[in-house]
Amino acid sequence: xxVLTQTPPTLSATIGQSVSISCRSSQSLLDSDGDTYLxxxxxxxxxxxxxxxxxxxxxxxxxxxxxSGSGSETDFTxxxxxxxxxxxxxYYCMQATHAPLTFGSGTKLEIK
Amino acid sequence: EVQLVESGGGLVQPGRSLKLSCAASGFTFSNxxxxxxxxxxxxxxxxxxxxxxxxxxxxxxxxxxxRFTISRDNAKSxxxxxxxxxxxxxxxxxxxxxxxxxxxWGQGVMVTVSS
Numbered sequence: 001x002x003v004l005t006q007t008p009p010t011l012s013a014t015i016g017q018s019v020s021i022s023c024r025s026s027q028s029l030l031d032s033d034g035d036t037y038l039x040x041x042x043x044x045x046x047x048x049x050x051x052x053x054x055x056x057x058x059x060x061x062x063x064x065x066x067x068s069g070s071g072s073e074t075d076f077t078x079x080x081x082x083x084x085x086x087x088x089x090x091y092y093c094m095q096a097t098h099a100p101l102t103f104g105s106g107t108k109l110e111i112k
Numbered sequence: 113e114v115q116l117v118e119s120g121g122g123l124v125q126p127g128r129s130l131k132l133s134c135a136a137s138g139f140t141f142s143n144x145x146x147x148x149x150x151x152x153x154x155x156x157x158x159x160x161x162x163x164x165x166x167x168x169x170x171x172x173x174x175x176x177x178x179r180f181t182i183s184r185d186n187a188k189s190x191x192x193x194x195x196x197x198x199x200x201x202x203x204x205x206x207x208x209x210x211x212x213x214x215x216x217w218g219q220g221v222m223v224t225v226s227s
Contacts, residue, residue: 054213
């Protein structure tokens with residue numbers, strides 16, 4: 001199975017600060033169809049996960065553009081440019097290139 | 113507005129069965145692959161099952177293969193998860209989600225497996 005390693009496990013940020021979360025894969029996530037099925041999700045406290053970024057760098061509709069994704073093959077990053085209070089929660093990367101679909105262990109973002 | 117509403121959760125004894133349902137609305141259900149994802153208390157996310165648009169193809173991780181069955185009724189815009197031979201480690205909140213790319217999730221339903 002593909003293992004997704006997220007770092008850091010916890011992150012503490014002030015409002016307005018920019019932060020990055022890393023997601024490293026044990027295998028390349030480049031699919032034979034040319035796409036890379038690496039998504040980023042946010043789970044706010046007490047809520048269901050919500051999609052932020054799909055296929056590495058595509059911003060989901062309605063998601064603020066302070067969120068951005070980058071990377072390729074095995075190394076991916078989610079960046080938040082100017083954290084806001086509503087951004088607190090747990091961030092997960094997930095891959096759907098290889099079966100079984102797997103998730104990272106999560107990065108908890110706390111607001112100072 | 114897209115909505116996914118799960119139901120059918122509850123407390124069940126080990127070895128027994130339970131069937132979850134997910135009612136979909138706000139989109140053409142038959143056009144999308146669908147999935148179940150679970151989250152044990154205070155833990156991360158785990159994919160449980162995926163079903164193709166027609167229901168002819170289903171996919172499972174080894175942890176539930178042979179015990180869980182995903183199905184759908186496109187006429188009713190409904191997704192199901194039949195869970196048999198339940199174990200304590202199946203205790204979790206179960207979410208239905210629309211694929212690709214997991215852009216909509218239900219609110220989740222809690223399943224507790226305990227004697």
